[in-house]
Amino acid sequence: GAVVSQHPSWVICKSGTSVKIECRSLDFQATTMFWYRQFPKQSLMLMATSNEGSKATYEQGVEKDKFLINHASLTLSTLTVTSAHPEDSSFYICSARTGVDTQYFGPGTRLTVL
Amino acid sequence: GNSVTQMEGPVTLSEEAFLTINCTYTATGYPSLFWYVQYPGEGLQLLLKATKADDKGSNKGFEATYRKETTSFHLEKGSVQVSDSAVYFCALIRGRGQNFVFGPGTRLSVLP
Secondary structure, eight states: OOOOEEOOOOEETTTTTOOOHHHHHHHSSOOOOEEEEETTOOOOOOOEETTTTTEEOOOOOOOOEEEEEEEEEEEEEEEEEOOOOGGGEEEEEEEEEEETEEEOOOOOOOEEHH | OEEEEEEOOOOEETTTTOOEEEEEEEOOOEEEEEEEEEOTSOEEEEEEOOOOOOOEEEETEEEOOOOOTBOOEEEEEEOOOGGOOEEEEEEEOSSSTTOEEHHHHHHHHEEO
C-alpha cells in the first residue's frame, strides 16, 4: 500500500520555541493531506485539512496562527507549532488522501514541550 | 452530526479467545465504515472497511458487517493472538470530500 512518512518521529523542545513536523507521501501524490492530534488514550481529532497550493482549512477551535500548515508540493505538507507550550504536547498524525474514502496515515510525531 | 461510539476498553483476553468490539454510529445518509488498528508507537493502519449495508469487511481473521438497521459495525475475530494487541478505532466517512470521524478507540491486550 501507499506509504506516508513523518519527520521527526519524536521531538522535545523548550516552551516558547517553534517546531516543524513534515509529512511526506513517498510513492504517490496527494492533493489533500490531513493533520490530526491524538491525546493519550484518546481518539484522533482532526485539526486541519491541507490542500496543495492553497490555504489550509482549520477545524473549529484550532488556532491557525499557532498551527501553521504549508502544503507546497504534492508530496509534502508541514505543520509548524509556533511558540509551543506544554499543553501542545501531544501525538500529531498526518494522513494523505488518495481517493474518496481512502487515506493513508503517517506513523505520527510525538511532541513534548518542556 | 456524525459520530462513532465504541465499547470502552481496555479489553484483556487470553490467546485464542473470541473477540468482539462493539461499534455504533450516527450519520446522515449512507456512510462508509472502517476499522483501523494502531500498534504501539505506530500510526493507524486500515484493517477493513465496508461501503454499503450488509457488506462484510474482512482481513487477517477480523471481520465486521455493516448493519444499517442497528447502525452498527462490530469487529470480531474468532481466535486472537498476542500480536493482535493494539488499539482499534472504528471510523466513518460520509462521502466525497468529507473527513473521517473516529471513535474513541478500544485498547486490546492479548495475554499468552
